Amino acid sequence: MDAAREQARVEATVGVPALHANDLAPSKSLFHLFYCLDQKLLVYITQHEFRPYDLFKLDTRVCQKADRSSGGLDTLLSCPGSHKDYPSLEDLLIPLLVYFEVLVAYLSTSSANASLVAALALGTTKYISHLTDLSRQYNLKWAFVLDYHWAYHGMRRLDMKDGFHDRWGAPDAELLLELIRHPQTRGSSSSGKSTAPLEEQPCWGWNSGKCKTSPCPDGRAHKCKICGSPEHVNKDCPKRGSAKSQT
Template sequence: MAAPQFTAPIAPVNSPAGASPSLRSLFPDIEPACITAVITHDLKAADLYKLDTRVKDSEPTYSLSSTGTFEMNVSRHKAYKVLSSILFPLHTYFTILTAHLPARTAATVYFYRYLTHLATLASEYEWATVLEYHTLFVNRRRNDMLAGSYDGWGASDIGLLSSHVYPHRKQISLSPKGAGSTKKSPSPSSEPCRNFNAGKCESPCAWKRPHTCLAPGCGKEHPFTQHK
């Protein structure tokens, strides 16, 4: 993502009594306490599932909490196993913030930049590492928003990307998929690393595959791009 231009901080919007009736009326399917947590920046990244109205369509189970109240078990939603499990409630999160903020702010632009950024990362890198990046990124932005700054949503965090995401690019295929091919694929432990052969994996291999050339009959310790 391109670095955003500097914008003056937005004065924090005080909501001592929680979400206003007008804001609550815009999101009738979201618990008022969750709306309040969003606009006061108390909602953690791990709790985004609370904004996912699809949770209500599932068959919940209940357990007794330490305070003696019954709580809905939404563990499968907390897992965030796929991109859509994040994007759906994240859209709602940003919509609530946009409705709460003063008109004509650049925050909405930054919100949509982050949605695009997240989807792009998920298409190129292992989802578990993208989710870890997302969790840390969102919680950092919560601190920024407490000070009235929203432009951080419009720029990627290079430090987090380098340590959590970039080493875990998805495996790529260097050969076309042959329809009807009956050749047995080599076992994961013996097949040369395809990312290494594309020049996109450092030693030691993150997938524990041999860093040897994919060229038939070669097997030397250089990538396919350097095969002669």
């Protein structure tokens, strides 16, 4: 709960200053503050339409590299991201910090509720520490930590759409357990380089009852993440018990 300690840990991990709610002047326009970023991406973030897989598009290192080849940046911005765009913790944390900065800056300009802004800033800082801890704990299974992030991020995005900006940070033990019991099926490559197409991946939001719109706004499948049936969510899956006892 010690904000200063969390802050120091994050800075030590990623080598850049983590954000404070007070760092960003709410009077400046968002586009001005984040002039390096594609404006469309900024709008998606503020509307909570931004897809977690697209985080790498906020990584200036990736953008600068793409920009050096002609049309490279346009190609980068238009292609959907995937697991393979995040080979390491750093490749996730660097753009994730930018994403959080945009969220905090936008909330502080659009909401008069200073305590909500502070809760978002603290929650996101705690979440970075949480991810860092997980990657240490599961350092042989980075793909597992990534899967946890996609699901966690997807659910927070739905929360934020409903105005709950303060739900970042707390470890989701239930989600972790689910992932340990039912690891996400991936393509043949053990390096995590091939991934099932997005439309074949189960929507975590739907399974947890948060994603209520069909077809899925995320482009994922509204099907049970254990057996793949569209008839029920994972909690009601008849195979839930049997899969549990195998692990």
